[in-house]
Amino acid sequence: MSFIALMFALILEQVRPLSEKGWVQTGLRAWIAWVCRWLDVGQDQRAWLIWSLAVGLPSFTAWLIYGLLMWSLGWPLAVLWSMVVLYVTLGFRQFSHHFTDIRVALEAGDEVLARQLFADWHQVDAMDLPRSEMFRHVIEHAVIAAHRHVFGVLVWFSLGAALGLGPAGAVLYRMSQYAGAIKPLRTASPSDVLQGVSVALFAVTQRAWHVIDWIPARVTALFFAVVGNFEEAIDCWRQFAASNPHDNEGTLIAATAGALNVQLGGEQLAGKTDVLVEDLQPSASESWPGREPELGHLRSLVGLVWRTVVLWLVLLCLLSLARLLG
Numbered sequence: 001m002s003f004i005a006l007m008f009a010l011i012l013e014q015v016r017p018l019s020e021k022g023w024v025q026t027g028l029r030a031w032i033a034w035v036c037r038w039l040d041v042g043q044d045q046r047a048w049l050i051w052s053l054a055v056g057l058p059s060f061t062a063w064l065i066y067g068l069l070m071w072s073l074g075w076p077l078a079v080l081w082s083m084v085v086l087y088v089t090l091g092f093r094q095f096s097h098h099f100t101d102i103r104v105a106l107e108a109g110d111e112v113l114a115r116q117l118f119a120d121w122h123q124v125d126a127m128d129l130p131r132s133e134m135f136r137h138v139i140e141h142a143v144i145a146a147h148r149h150v151f152g153v154l155v156w157f158s159l160g161a162a163l164g165l166g167p168a169g170a171v172l173y174r175m176s177q178y179a180g181a182i183k184p185l186r187t188a189s190p191s192d193v194l195q196g197v198s199v200a201l202f203a204v205t206q207r208a209w210h211v212i213d214w215i216p217a218r219v220t221a222l223f224f225a226v227v228g229n230f231e232e233a234i235d236c237w238r239q240f241a242a243s244n245p246h247d248n249e250g251t252l253i254a255a256t257a258g259a260l261n262v263q264l265g266g267e268q269l270a271g272k273t274d275v276l277v278e279d280l281q282p283s284a285s286e287s288w289p290g291r292e293p294e295l296g297h298l299r300s301l302v303g304l305v306w307r308t309v310v311l312w313l314v315l316l317c318l319l320s321l322a323r324l325l326g
Contacts, residue, residue, distance in 0.1 A: 031054065179208070
């Protein structure tokens, strides 16, 4: 059933994609902001309660509706509900059009337009970046976006479906990402807030997001290795993990570098993706094997992502068949 829901959700998302600023996504973010605004008072002991309410209640609701549909009306409507939830939580087209427009502009030789499109995508000034550095940042941000909008959701959806929770895992992952994206006012006082989030709650959202994304980031890295250059991807992953064992995004970028045989990361790789977005200065690459980023690597990345999607579909299909036959 999970395979059917995922397949039709992906098809629907390709035919009629939801905007990242659509009413559904805006409503989910507004729910988190409302909970934080009314309950967050900067106390450490209340921060986990606020996060559980903001993230856990929508996830529990998704599971409850799934269970009621399965119990009262049968599995077809339960599958339909899972498809709807996946359609809302997946966001393949929410980022892919940015990447596609940049790649098309570069292939047409319009580098100025490509830089402007990248600047509009991340609200930064990319005009002074060297050409190879721009390629590097486009690849890195596209990889992280693909993971957060597609593969991370699939990991938690699959875990939830295996436990009989329906699409609750997909909601948990997406809401955790939304909660983790809210920033506090960085001052010495723990009670100062920005957008309704205290420093105490910010620490909780970051810790929770890191834990929730820990397994998905490594599953995505493993899948990239399987469909790409396996030996080099695992080697780059191992090298990076030796000095940065807890960095989810860095692990994913390291595996991508090996899978595509391209130099990515460097000194900035040890930081969060938000640091990469905010500070687009050139950085020295790690001593990983690979070529300097170029236009051909953008096309290779498209193939890597789509092969990973196909691998997910095949895996879920085999698991569904095994469940039926068992």
